[in-house]
Amino acid sequence: MSTIAVLGGTGHEGSGLALRWAHAGHKVIIGSRTAEKAQVAADEINTQLGSNHASGADNISAATAADIVVLTVPYSAHTSTISNVKEACQGKIFVDVTVPLGKPVSKVQLPAAGSASQEAQNLLGAGVKVVTAFQNIGAEHLKDPTHAMDCDVLVCGDDKESKAAVIQLAKDAGMVAYDAGPLANAVVPEGLTSILIGLNIRYKVKGSGIKITGI
Amino acid sequence: MSTIAVLGGTGHEGSGLALRWAHAGHKVIIGSRTAEKAQVAADEINTQLGSNHASGADNISAATAADIVVLTVPYSAHTSTISNVKEACQGKIFVDVTVPLGKPVSKVQLPAAGSASQEAQNLLGAGVKVVTAFQNIGAEHLKDPTHAMDCDVLVCGDDKESKAAVIQLAKDAGMVAYDAGPLANAVVPEGLTSILIGLNIRYKVKGSGIKITGI
Helix, strand or coil, rough: CCEEEEEEECHHHHHHHHHHHHHHHEEEEEEEECCCHHHHHHHHHHHHHHHCEEEEEHHHHHHHHHCCCCCCCCHHHHHHHHHHHHHHCCCEEECCCCCCCCCCCCCCCCCCCCCCHHHHHHCCCCCCCEEECCCCCCCCCCCCCCCCCCEEEEECCHHHHHHHHHHHHHHHCCEEECCCCCCHHHHHHHHHHHHHHHHHHHHCCCCCEEEEECC | CCCEEEECCCCCHHHHHHHHHCCCEEEEEEECCCHHHHHHHHHHHHHHHHHCCCCEEEHHHHHHHHHEECCCHHHHHHHHHHHHHHHHCCCCCEEEHHHHHHCCCCCCCCCCCCCCCHHHHHHHHCCEEECCCCCCCCCCCCCCCCCCCCCCCEEEEEEEHHHHHHHHHHHHHCCCECCCCHHHHEEEEHHHHHHHHHHHHHHCCCCCEEEEECC
16 A cells, blocks of 8 residues: 555545545545645545545645655646655656646647646656656546546556556556556647547536547 | 548558448549559449449549548658648548657657648648548458447547538448547547557557547
């Protein structure tokens, strides 16, 4: 079992993932700009699960105490949060869930570096193993850990072992995940979220997703 | 029923799509650099289907005679083929199936314009309605028109009516297709092909694909 920091873990996506990992028996530290807000989110998880696997801390303390750091902030806070926790992440697996949404959110708009995950790798440096995952998972059903997610997880990264660890984390959260190649491939899952948001709007549904076929 | 030119239609992907459209009753013109090669591919389709919906021509003649032009050439021939048929495509729907594969093919490598389809739009000019589709459809089962394809089609483009026409073409070919937003979103289906090729290699399968869920 790992100690997982979920930075931005007070949001829907982060708290949903944190809940599923706590449910699977991992130690989860919710990170937020203020430790108090993080503790409230952790208390909610512990209450729902009737356990004490979740705790709350400021982002730096959470990243420092963790083996694996997961980032689930809006894109507008991506660079600042990463700069803030850079030192605390050295030598660790860093899972970037960020989607670089612009306006309109249904139009793919990738940053100059290629992807948000590539920006993260550039900011964190070669000492951090950046892996990208979970961008296409809607937050809606995460809070019910018994709900089978109807969306697969594409895992991209340049370090095979780190990807294997994240594929296992996805499995622990009740999802099917695939090794989707190098970090350069992150443009696809990041961009896909804009397409899925567009499908939700155009086809009047709440949570479109993708499943990999033929495997 | 439409008259559809399939440029590069002697290849596996193009001839497979052409066969399915001929099977649905469309008039199909296989385009190739030489009319003779194109006619051979058309004859094979007519023989398999026991009909005469397919004919062959050089790329310019095929594009000139068609309502809808479909491009299924390798990326190395993308720019030259488009430059060649530019005039013949004015005012028409141009369906770009091209995937900008580099080495290694399992690594997403998008052109400077963003996507091959955006390059096509830039080359063809505003008088041509570029729509992008079918990049993720493996050629393997196309030649059996009764085989249900286990992969959905993401259709991107800036003209709503043209997209609706291409979604119908996908349906005619036995596939489920979705309006996946503006042409800018083509980075995702184009890049996804590299990810699917990587999944085929890593998971030792022949034809991985995607299905949209939740709609």
